[in-house]
Amino acid sequence: MPWDLSMAIGASFLVSFFVQCFYAHRIWIISNRNKLLTGAVLVAASAQLVFGFVLLGVARTGNIATLFNSPYNPVNSLGSAVCDAIITASVLFYLRPSRTNLLRKDYHIQKLNLVYVQTGLITFLNALAIAILYYQDVMVGEYLTVAPGIVKSKTYLNALLAILNARKLTRNQPAPPLEIPTLPTIH
Template sequence: MSGVILSRASLIPLDNFLGAWLIGLIVSSVFFGVTCLQVYLYFTKHSARDPVFLKTFVVLLLALDTLHLAFVSHSFYFATVTNFGDYVELGTAPWSLLVQMAVAVLLATCVQLFYAFRIYTLSNKSLVLPVMIGVLAFADLALAIATVHKTFQVKYFSLASEDLPYFAASLSIKVACDVLIASAMVYYLLRRKTGFHKTRNAINLLVTYSLRSGAITMMCAICHLATFVALPSTLIYAPFFFVLVRLYTLSFLSILNSRDHVREQLFSIAHAMITIPSSYTGDSSKLPADAETVMTGAEKGTGKVSGSVFSTTGEEGPGPHPSML
């Protein structure tokens, strides 16, 4: 009897299955803890001026993130505790491991659609890129649902290669959507650069956030795709997928929680209106470098300032509008 058990066990490389499964669960749980911290910081320090819709959206993402981790945890418990020693069952994907894929893609779709709305705002309400992002996001969601339906029919890990076209198409669309989002964000932000030092710093900071969040999620998605294509009959790819879900939530929350810092850089001078005494007549070159001087037509030709009010950007400068942050 023991020989039969050993022979069955030898057919299933536990390192490639339970080992990878466990590593993915542990790492994604750590990232989930960071997500909870980011949500706590958002509601305690950064949400005062946000509309109810945005706060509700954050709660929705946290709920989906929690549900995804619950499904992953249940699937591992089902394989290692409920069916302990059953090597036939170990070769079958639990229902919760299949459903978590749909939850993960639904979460990613929500984040991508939110970025599409931000691009719509940044582009002065141009619909071209937001619609393209929306089409890619919903196509990814549709493929994920089709993949889950297909895997429920197959179930066995050894036959996972049959789902390769679905997985490859879904991940390729996801990467394309992330690249489009990051490129559009960078393009429209750079277009709003001004000659003011503070504004340039704020724009550069926003560009850095966009590139960093897009690059991290894209690299994780590429690693997931590469490992699944190379080893489709194992779970080596699972840690990358579990972490990828957390990265979408974390990148979104990190941008929300960084807005105050960006606003401080962008508007520290813009909100400071300085009135020059009417008795003052001096060289405009001695004014602060970040100041945009309001002068009369005659004064513009002389470089002199007399009884003027100046500000950094005015009320409708070319930099990002506060609602975009």
């Protein structure tokens, strides 16, 4: 396998790991330092990284087909999908409207929640697609994983940038006006 392909695949695993660690830090903050939840995200992210580098070690045999036939490929993708599912579910749980008692900030939290869920769902589906396409019974089978595998690191980077940009947008937008219901008058 060419060295530049190895570097690109390794960079993809590293980008996924660092973005998932960024999300773990966010979960640490919004969950009020929940060690179990943050630890689960970090374990899943670390498993994804370790199986990714084991996959690269197996693929160094010189034959590119070993990269696609390795059983570590779907395990790596499933680790990434599990991590993304934990991140998305925990953000959805901790930023749900019933947990916030601030009426004015509720609009901004809903916008952040929507961005987190959208980006988490995209990265989750991409990682899950790699694992599902690996087990197809088609003649080219495992080679179908190339398409979502190519965009894996790009979806993680876009998810990170979307979160950072969403924070800036919600900070600069005024909250929608509060509607005060009219009180019936007694004559």
